[in-house]
Amino acid sequence: xxxxxxxxxxxxxxxxxxxxxxxxxxxxxxxxxxxxxxxxxxxxxxxxxxxxxxxxxxxxxxxxxxxxxxxxxxxxxxxxxxxxxxxxxxxxxxxxxxxxxxxxxxxxxxxxxxxxxxxxxxxxxxxxxxxxxxxxxxxxxxxxxxxxxxxxxxxxxxxxxxxxxxxxxxxxxxxxxxxxxxxxxxxxxxxxxxxxxxxxxxxxxxxxxxxxxxxxxxxxxxxxxxxxxxxxxxxxxxxxxxxxxxxxxxxxxxxxxxxxxxxxxxxxxxxxxxxxxxxxxxxxxxxxxxxxxxxxxxxxxxxxxxxxxxxxxxxxxxxxxxxxxxxxxxxxxxxxxxxxxxxxxxxxxxxxxxx
Numbered sequence: 001x002x003x004x005x006x007x008x009x010x011x012x013x014x015x016x017x018x019x020x021x022x023x024x025x026x027x028x029x030x031x032x033x034x035x036x037x038x039x040x041x042x043x044x045x046x047x048x049x050x051x052x053x054x055x056x057x058x059x060x061x062x063x064x065x066x067x068x069x070x071x072x073x074x075x076x077x078x079x080x081x082x083x084x085x086x087x088x089x090x091x092x093x094x095x096x097x098x099x100x101x102x103x104x105x106x107x108x109x110x111x112x113x114x115x116x117x118x119x120x121x122x123x124x125x126x127x128x129x130x131x132x133x134x135x136x137x138x139x140x141x142x143x144x145x146x147x148x149x150x151x152x153x154x155x156x157x158x159x160x161x162x163x164x165x166x167x168x169x170x171x172x173x174x175x176x177x178x179x180x181x182x183x184x185x186x187x188x189x190x191x192x193x194x195x196x197x198x199x200x201x202x203x204x205x206x207x208x209x210x211x212x213x214x215x216x217x218x219x220x221x222x223x224x225x226x227x228x229x230x231x232x233x234x235x236x237x238x239x240x241x242x243x244x245x246x247x248x249x250x251x252x253x254x255x256x257x258x259x260x261x262x263x264x265x266x267x268x269x270x271x272x273x274x275x276x277x278x279x280x281x282x283x284x285x286x287x288x289x290x291x292x293x294x295x296x297x298x299x300x301x302x303x304x305x306x307x308x309x310x311x312x313x314x315x316x317x318x319x320x321x322x323x324x325x326x327x328x329x330x331x332x333x334x335x336x337x338x339x340x341x342x343x344x345x346x347x348x349x350x351x352x353x354x355x
Contacts, residue, residue: 002088003042021075022074022077034082034083041059056090056093064109066083067081067087067113070082070083076119078117091110093106095140100140100141100144101140104137104140111132111133181203182202188202200243229261230255230289233264234249235247235249237287238287241285246284246285246286248286249289250290254289264353267330267331267351271327275304280304283303284303286302294355295336298351300349305346307347331353335354336351337351337352338352
């Protein structure tokens with residue numbers, strides 16, 4: 001579009017100044033060649049494959065030649081070159097392709113050619129050269145910035161799309177494979193015999209697969225200073241306690257502030273300590289983390305005999321504040337609440353805190 005506009009401007013100015021031509025026929029030929037080159041350049045630059053170094057060199061060469069032949073066509077009394085602002089096409093092509101360095105280099109060639117045709121430098125000549133020398137580098141720098149911004153935006157969009165796909169696959173894994181493996185582990189342990197070995201293997205595979213998911217999130221997911229994956233932190237409890245503790249978390253990273261993650265893990269650890277103390281070191285326990293809207297729900301369950309009525313109040317009265325402070329106190333400090341459900345089926349703590 002710019003090439004067409006400056007071409008029309010050059011045609012109009014040369015028609016207006018036709019009496020200044022010492023060789024009018026040569027002037028007509030020069031203008032016709034400018035029209036032909038403009039048509040060719042518009043076609044050539046349209047395809048990326050044709051935007052070669054040779055095309056850019058030829059583009060600038062034509063512009064420089066048009067300036068240099070102007071004194072021959074117009075004579076010694078020449079006040080303006082034949083191409084005039086038409087040379088902007090080549091200048092900006094270099095600036096777009098090679099950024100500020102290309103704009104500066106093209107500006108130097110065009111300015112040198114213009115000065116070579118002058119017997120004296122007037123204020124008008126100086127103004128034109130000044131615009132060429134600063135216009136090319138500035139446009140080149142702007143083009144470079146736009147291209148870098150576009151590349152960064154494309155990279156960010158690809159990262160967001162990849163993260164969304166990972167989240168979708170993680171949900172599918174969590175809802176499908178991980179749950180099946182957890183079920184096989186539990187049912188195998190209950191059945192005993194050879195099925196117990198099958199359950200143990202299923203549990204190992206569940207932990208390995210979950211660790212792989214979190215490892216992938218750690219490598220490719222967004223990193224936020226001061227945030228940690230509380231799901232990965234809770235799964236370390238399973239590695240510490242062995243097969244008697246089963247930890248289930250969302251199939252994706254659950255980033256929270258480092259201090260909040262530390263307190264949530266401490267709550268889960270306190271619940272598991274109570275299982276060991278009151279049910280036995282070989283008692284099974286299950287830890288579940290869920291992300292529900294803006295809240296996190298941490299559930300710790302065992303299959304012991306439950307807590308006797310009034311036992312928690314009695315322990316608090318005796319000064320044993322394990323439950324009152326380690327569990328309920330921490331939940332309260334996090335702005336949440338901890339509730340306990342107990343009976344012959346066992347004990348289940350549910351801690352709900354905001355993220």
